[in-house]
Amino acid sequence: MSPRVGLDVTTIMNTAIEIANKEGLEAVTLATLAKTLNIKTPSLYNHIDGLTGLREKIALYGLEQLYQQMADAAIGKSGDDAVREIGMAYISFARNHPGLYEATLKAPDSSVELQKAGGRIVELTSRILTAYNLEDDAVIHAVRGLRSILHGFASLEQKGGFGLPLDLDKSLQLLIDTFLAGIKTMKKS
Structure with missing residues (x-):
């Protein structure tokens, strides 16, 4: 699966940090992140090593x-x-x-x-x-x-x-x- 155009680690990180700052770290899940980025959860794995890697x-x-x-x-x-x-x-x-x-x-x-x-x-x-x-x-x-x-x-x-x-x-x-x-x-x- 090829990475989505415009999606990169920086965008994922910034979005995750924004969620964490607003709702707390526990609110940062791959599902929440994917929904916020308007992508499917598996697309995140092209850029990060799961939730543990992201955290x-x-x-x-x-x-x-x-x-x-x-x-x-x-x-x-x-x-x-x-x-x-x-x-x-x-x-x-x-x-x-x-x-x-x-x-x-x-x-x-x-x-x-x-x-x-x-x-x-x-x-x-x-x-x-x-x-x-x-x-x-x-x-x-x-x-x-x-x-x-x-x-x-x-x-x-x-x-x-x-x-x-x-x-x-x-x-x-x-x-x-x-x-x-x-x-x-x-x-x-």
Whole structure:
């Protein structure tokens, strides 16, 4: 079967990401995608390796985009300013691309490409946290802590978990500042 003219991986990916951002990642099925693209489901197999392959491509794209947004935010910054900026970039990404963000968390059992893409985010965060003179294990604990804070905040916000009428960005800023105060107590002696 020859591929449909005008249909390519980019079109399929963009459509899948649009569905995920509007309706959630679970709404991205091959049937839904085919219907949205006005094609028959088997036509998708000329371009992608099934739903698992599509979700892996989406996850990889999402990790690359998240990395780039965080890296761009960190340019010219260091220390507390860099941590605050990458934190805000992370939350901004989750807010603006909820389905794509979700895909980065539900990546299929790590292919080499996904491991590398996730590793770049860890490396970026680790480099920023070296300003605090943390020892090797302490850097990893700090990276995990920051990710947990940011993911928890993003998840609660996406699920409508913050019902009180207070500025969410102010809450996030206070949370990151509390994290920063904590890692400063972990410095090498």
